Amino acid sequence: xxxxxxxxxxxxxxxxxxxxxxxxxxxxxxxxxxxxxxxxxxxxxxxxxxxxxxxxxxxxxxxxxxxxxxxxxxxxxxxxxxxxxxxxxxxxxxxxxxxxxxxxxxxxxxxxxxxxxxxxxxxxxxxxxxxxxxxxxxxxxxxxxxxxxxxxxxxxxxxxxxxxxxxxxxxxxxxxxxxxxxxxxxxxxxxxxxxxxxxxxxxxxxxxxxxxxxx
Amino acid sequence: xxxxxxxxxxxxxxxxxxxxxxxxxxxxxxxxxxxxxxxxxxxxxxxxxxxxxxxxxxxxxxxxxxxxxxxxxxxxxxxxxxxxxxxxxxxxxxxxxxxxxxxxxxxxxxxxxxxxxxxxxxxxxxxxxxxxxxxxxxxxxxxxxxxxxxxxxxxxxxxxxxxxxxxxxxxxxxxxxxxxxxxxxxxxxxxxxxxxxxxxxxxxxxxxxxxxxxx
DNA sequence: GGTAAGTATGTTAGTGCTTACTAACTTTAA
DNA sequence: TTAAAGTTAGTAAGCACTAACATACTTACC
Numbered sequence: 001x002x003x004x005x006x007x008x009x010x011x012x013x014x015x016x017x018x019x020x021x022x023x024x025x026x027x028x029x030x031x032x033x034x035x036x037x038x039x040x041x042x043x044x045x046x047x048x049x050x051x052x053x054x055x056x057x058x059x060x061x062x063x064x065x066x067x068x069x070x071x072x073x074x075x076x077x078x079x080x081x082x083x084x085x086x087x088x089x090x091x092x093x094x095x096x097x098x099x100x101x102x103x104x105x106x107x108x109x110x111x112x113x114x115x116x117x118x119x120x121x122x123x124x125x126x127x128x129x130x131x132x133x134x135x136x137x138x139x140x141x142x143x144x145x146x147x148x149x150x151x152x153x154x155x156x157x158x159x160x161x162x163x164x165x166x167x168x169x170x171x172x173x174x175x176x177x178x179x180x181x182x183x184x185x186x187x188x189x190x191x192x193x194x195x196x197x198x199x200x201x202x203x204x205x206x207x208x209x210x211x212x213x214x215x
Numbered sequence: 216x217x218x219x220x221x222x223x224x225x226x227x228x229x230x231x232x233x234x235x236x237x238x239x240x241x242x243x244x245x246x247x248x249x250x251x252x253x254x255x256x257x258x259x260x261x262x263x264x265x266x267x268x269x270x271x272x273x274x275x276x277x278x279x280x281x282x283x284x285x286x287x288x289x290x291x292x293x294x295x296x297x298x299x300x301x302x303x304x305x306x307x308x309x310x311x312x313x314x315x316x317x318x319x320x321x322x323x324x325x326x327x328x329x330x331x332x333x334x335x336x337x338x339x340x341x342x343x344x345x346x347x348x349x350x351x352x353x354x355x356x357x358x359x360x361x362x363x364x365x366x367x368x369x370x371x372x373x374x375x376x377x378x379x380x381x382x383x384x385x386x387x388x389x390x391x392x393x394x395x396x397x398x399x400x401x402x403x404x405x406x407x408x409x410x411x412x413x414x415x416x417x418x419x420x421x422x423x424x425x426x427x428x429x430x
Numbered sequence: 431g432g433t434a435a436g437t438a439t440g441t442t443a444g445t446g447c448t449t450a451c452t453a454a455c456t457t458t459a460a
Numbered sequence: 461t462t463a464a465a466g467t468t469a470g471t472a473a474g475c476a477c478t479a480a481c482a483t484a485c486t487t488a489c490c
Binding site: 035036037038039118121122124125126127132137139145162163165166167169170172173174175176177178181184185186187189190192197200201203204205206207208209210 | 224248249250251252253254333336337339340341347350354377378381382384385387388389390391392395396399400401402404405407412415416418419420421422423424425
């Protein structure tokens with residue numbers, strides 16, 4: 001009789017190792033992204049995943065290894081996405097479509113996954129050993145690709161003769177600063193859609209870079 | 216005899232309260248900038264200042280109050296500097312000098328004080344209550360000022376009719392991304408001087424924004 | 431197809447260490 | 461002499477991590 005009245009203690013959901021592992025990674029990624037590595041406790045992660053702390057350490061040898069697994073996952077996710085973006089952009093025929101697609105895809109990606117930029121910044125600031133790889137996977141390929149494109153268009157005579165590294169940084173800077181303003185600084189006073197913002201950045205950039213004599 | 220041979224235990228330097236307070240702020244600012252709030256211990260701060268931990272808590276009621284004092288100091292420092300930059304820029308007669316001076320001064324400021332950007336980012340990521348004020352003091356005035364300038368030049372007919380908020384973000388983004396690449400991501404492959412970088416950004420931006428029909 | 435053995439997945443209750451912070455005392459300088 | 465500026469030696473709470481045990485699922489065998 002009594003047991004029927006007592007609040008049913010919901011049994012802990014028993015998961016297969018791989019499923020649990022993935023769940024822990026997902027929960028921990030959220031927490032690390034919002035509080036950083038040293039600001040997140042293994043107890044919080046365990047609570048978030050609905051298991052005891054000991055389970056965390058059955059799946060990951062240490063808190064640091066768990067963090068590394070997350071960065072590793074994000075690196076893969078990021079560089080895949082990046083590759084797809086670059087291919088998509090390269091398939092475009094004109095400058096406007098090339099840069100427009102790049103800017104738009106970056107804005108969309110970070111709109112959908114707000115943890116990415118936070119993890120990237122936290123890991124760089126906190127000096128994690130994987131942070132360089134993280135940054136490289138996100139930025140280096142894109143940077144090199146853009147530079148190459150700019151070089152090509154410069155030798156075509158379409159762009160002014162400008163330092164490709166500086167131009168690439170200028171373009172990426174516009175976009176990433178917009179991402180950070182929204183993701184990190186909650187500064188949302190540019191009310192346009194990602195498509196519109198991308199278009200306007202591209203317009204400024206292309207006019208700025210194209211070969212046309214302006215006083 | 217013995218005491219003459221023993222290593223002279225350098226007496227702890229006795230400072231006036233205000234001097235010590237400032238020294239602690241300076242030491243702690245470095246540490247918070249490099250490891251974040253939760254990554255820095257009061258023990259480390261005490262060691263850095265060459266005093267016992269108890270001294271920290273004589274000057275600051277809590278670790279949090281110490282952090283707040285640092286952010287407060289940086290906010291003042293930042294907005295003073297910002298004001299000076301804006302005045303300097305406003306005194307310039309032409310667009311190139313206006314934007315050039317802004318970009319150059321920002322690059323120079325962050326070259327001299329690498330802790331500023333790190334503290335700004337850490338406080339925003341870790342969600343400190345003063346972080347909004349910190350961001351505002353750095354960005355809002357500048358943003359509004361730039362927008363106003365762009366609006367003016369647009370109604371002069373010198374600039375294309377473009378959203379001032381987007382244009383301001385584009386310009387600031389170029390500069391701040393360059394700052395972050397150096398300060399946070401150790402990506403130093405743009406080898407130019409701050410003056411040169413500023414000039415090139417301004418060239419891209421002004422060409423991008425000026426009223427000239429380009430296909 | 432039922433069941434016992436074995437294994438995978440979970441919990442509890444700790445460990446020693448570090449943390450922010452404090453009380454009680456000592457030294458220096460005006 | 462007295463107040464300011466320092467120290468030492470703690471405190472309770474929180475940290476990452478672990479050993480020892482409990483429970484559920486899978487498989488092997490009759």
